[in-house]
Amino acid sequence: MSKTTPRQLVEQIADAVSRADRTIRLMEVCGTHTVALFRSGVKSLLPNALRLISGPGCPVCVTSQGYIDAACDLAGREDVTICTYGDMVRVPGRRGSLEHRRAEGADVLVVYSARDAVSHAAAHPDRKVVFLAVGFETTAPATAAAVLEAEAKGITNFFILSGHKLVIPAMQALLSAGDVPIDGFLCPGHVSVVIGANAYAPIVEQYGKPCVVAGFEPEQMLKGILHLVRQIGRGESRLENVYSAAVTNEGNVAARRCMEQVFVPADSIWRAMGTIPGSGLELREPFRPFDALVHFGLAIGPDYDPPGCRCGEVIQGKVEPDQCNLFARQCTPAAPVGPCMVSSEGTCAAWYKYGRIQAKSPSTQARSS
């Protein structure tokens, strides 16, 4: 395909959608895609008959409230310093967020990398440093390397609270819930750098859903969407990778080996979606001393199922945000309940901020999806 501009890609998408002559529902699995689709304005360029649903792919917003409560309990301890990615600071558990704990004097440090948490622990031997290890297969190897570094350097005041999630089990859980009105998946570019494009083969083969791996620049997302819509129009279901600049079929073996050396897959609780078997990561036996749950004798409680929250159905594309009666009432970006509102650009957060205005405002062609 010659070098095409966003404008040309948009026209080709509109043409392909009109030929398919029905509503097409695509899921962008990855939260970063959701944010990029909005910030780049790509979402506003897509035809109305093409609906984009944000999937369970934001590591922060799928983190269970039980995990947040455990992190907040630890933050309340005199001798504990919480190191966390910025994304986690405002996510509410049942008893408030880390931001509230920090306001009450808890030691909460935002870091850019797990390595920064290890060096902070080394520099403050009197403190117990707990790193909130969230993220999918893109981020888990970094935590594994940090644990190996702490072990090698004998840093015993460094602990992790593992909240890592795996993307394929989540997609399978989503699709195994019976007839799911999703026609195709825009697959996460950077997870795929680690797990490789081939990892989505089971999704294509078992569920007959086309999968296209794409990056996050406007042209990349538009190209991924175009390839999906063309497959759907022709009734095909194949695995494609338009992000060849970064993603190979087999992915990064060294990163996976490091992850598998330190972690083992385990059941994991997803916010408002319940427990998904084998969808999380737990420290292997030899690395138990680094497990905050073990060291502090804590357990992550069952997820508090907010009554009335329909994020599970929103994520499956079965309902639109305004069909949930918490939406814009008890559940707003300032006081989010389910994952779709916690994520800064999750389906419900985006609909609340942009969808409701755009739906009424004539000046924009954008359509709330």
Next chain:
Amino acid sequence: MLAHGGGGELTGRLIAEHFLPRLRNQWLEPLGDSAVLPWTSSALAFTTDSHVVQPLEFPGGDIGRLAVCGTVNDLAVAGAVPLALSLAVIMEEGLPLKVLDRIIDSIAAAAAEANVSIATGDTKVVERGRGDGMIINTAGVGSLRESLSLDKRRIIPGDAMVLTGLIAEHGLAVMSAREGLAFQTALRSDVAPLNGLIEQMAASGADIRFMRDPTRGGLAGLLADLCVDIRLSIEIEETAIPISRTARHTAELLGLDPVTVANEGKCVAVVAAEDAGKLLEACRAHPLGRQAAIIGRITDAAPPIVEMITDAGGRRVVQRPYGEELPRIC
């Protein structure tokens, strides 16, 4: 090292040995209970702000320069010529004296650069743990310029929006010095007094309706608030917003949206459409306005909304960020 206690005697020595030698001027010298200033103008502009920043010193600036420029700029964007500032410094026990001296020197330099004097002030020392090392409150008075009549109610659809330079420099520079995020950067805080630039903008004769400096919450915060205040829509173009390659790439690295990152030396002016070119020329003639650009316009789209036409040719709504922007991994 700064010790607490000793009542007047300690603060007296602090003022005599650290503050006065650096900030000496005819209004402050008498150390009277209040400074007495000559006053001729009919209308008085008066503002105050408190400043807290971590770390106290960052690439391109420090809490002292931030405090002086913040208040000078608040006066200048209100159409006033800044004349005198008050300076209240609350220091935490244990603050190294050499840090204090560096910050007072920086306050003196910023005041000289802005051609204003610190006419009156106060210092207090508090126990350790009750301040972030230092908190500064500044207030300022100025006389309104005859050549400007700034009022939000004068803004009408079709008016142009001029931004005087590169966005996101301050917020990213401060973040680079913060523990847990340490990265090195060529970016420098853009903190600077804008009264000289605004004087040239006023002298251009362009019919400027309104001015404001986009600080915390960035350009997005300013536009979102303005849209609510004037109940008119604002449309800006991403390709027209001045930003350096380093700031753009660094914002990507941290997952931040440049229009929501803090600035400390920029001004947004709403101007009659026909005068936009004239105002732009006046800005670019000043060192602090070299990268000025027309970034968008006021429209009558209903309901009132702030929209950006993106590089990709799409549209998105511009919102005030929720609280302080933190680096993201997702």
Next chain:
Amino acid sequence: MCLAVPGKILEIKQADNAPGVGATGMVDFQGSRMEVGLAFTPDARVGDWVLVHAGFALNVLDEAEALETWKYLQMADVVPVDQSLNESI
């Protein structure tokens, strides 16, 4: 799921022999620099473009493809960034 950003390796420091830590490299992001773990890109060399996420390089990129994929890598710089980067840092 994950933000990752291209950067160019300026220098590589061999790590002490700790397993899983691997070498670290100073990576440049057109004027900002950060130390990045290279444990997952053992064959990365100085001058290589790498994709960086949460302080680690995830793979080595082909320069031409990188410049083509990320438009902000070809941005004309709006202002002469403080060229004395080396002295100032």
